[in-house]
Amino acid sequence: MEDPCRLYLVTPPVLPPGFADHLAAALDAGDVGCLQLRLKDAPRDAVQRAIEALMPIAQARDVAFLLNDDAALAAEMGCDGAHLGQQDGDHAGARRLLKGRILGITCHDNRHLAMQAGELGADYVAFGAFFPTTTKEATHRAPVELLEWWSEVFTVPSVAIGGITAANCGPLVRAGADFIAVVGAVWNHPEGPAAGVRAMNAAIAEAADGA
Numbered sequence: 001m002e003d004p005c006r007l008y009l010v011t012p013p014v015l016p017p018g019f020a021d022h023l024a025a026a027l028d029a030g031d032v033g034c035l036q037l038r039l040k041d042a043p044r045d046a047v048q049r050a051i052e053a054l055m056p057i058a059q060a061r062d063v064a065f066l067l068n069d070d071a072a073l074a075a076e077m078g079c080d081g082a083h084l085g086q087q088d089g090d091h092a093g094a095r096r097l098l099k100g101r102i103l104g105i106t107c108h109d110n111r112h113l114a115m116q117a118g119e120l121g122a123d124y125v126a127f128g129a130f131f132p133t134t135t136k137e138a139t140h141r142a143p144v145e146l147l148e149w150w151s152e153v154f155t156v157p158s159v160a161i162g163g164i165t166a167a168n169c170g171p172l173v174r175a176g177a178d179f180i181a182v183v184g185a186v187w188n189h190p191e192g193p194a195a196g197v198r199a200m201n202a203a204i205a206e207a208a209d210g211a
């Protein structure tokens, strides 16, 4: 049997007060495979403090803790890995630095970038944005067929990201995404992040049942 599709949680770009408690509640609400700390534009010491505060919360719950953008800091701080975009430095160097840890690489909507990432030993390839998102200015739009093609041809796991909610994730799960990555669907859920995790888990499970 194939591994089930799982939720991949990305932090808000700026952490609100009391975020550690919200994170614990979210992770206690259901299944989360991975947490990515994504603090855009925060100074290095603020990112270090956030890692120290949040990584134990994730790791205590067996949730892999990845750092966005900075493979060297991820290795130095003992994170479980890093997520790098196409502009985030030397991927091959990062692969060496993160030996035994997780390396994920953004591939937008591009088959060639994904095959390159797979060849250099990425642990997952990320495709997106699948839907309009207000979390960041996404300049690429990925089609669902990309996930189908990738999962039929390659064994490296895929992550789908960008504007994904409980209401629209079904086709991505059925197309073979291994992880569904979200920011807003959890952190902006009207009933709070725990409800957001529950809603995403239920939608992923329902789609997987119908796959």
Ligand SMILES: Cc1ncc(COP(=O)(O)OP(=O)(O)O)c(N)n1
Pocket: 010, 036, 038, 040, 068, 069, 083, 084, 085, 086, 087, 088, 104, 106, 126, 127, 128, 136, 159, 161, 181
């Ligand atoms: C899981 C996941 N996929 C894609 C991205 C985007 O990475 P990148 O293109 O480097 O953009 P920023 O996140 O750095 O703005 C991601 N972070 N996580």
Ligand SMILES: Cc1nc(C(=O)O)sc1CCOP(=O)(O)O
Pocket: 010, 106, 108, 127, 128, 129, 130, 132, 133, 134, 135, 136, 138, 161, 162, 163, 164, 181, 182, 183, 184, 185
């Ligand atoms: C961080 C990120 N990367 C994207 C990409 O397309 O590579 S879209 C995105 C934002 C995801 O946030 P939300 O779930 O709120 O849409």
Ligand SMILES: [Mg+2]
Pocket: 068, 069, 083, 084, 085, 086, 088
């Ligand atoms: Mg980046």
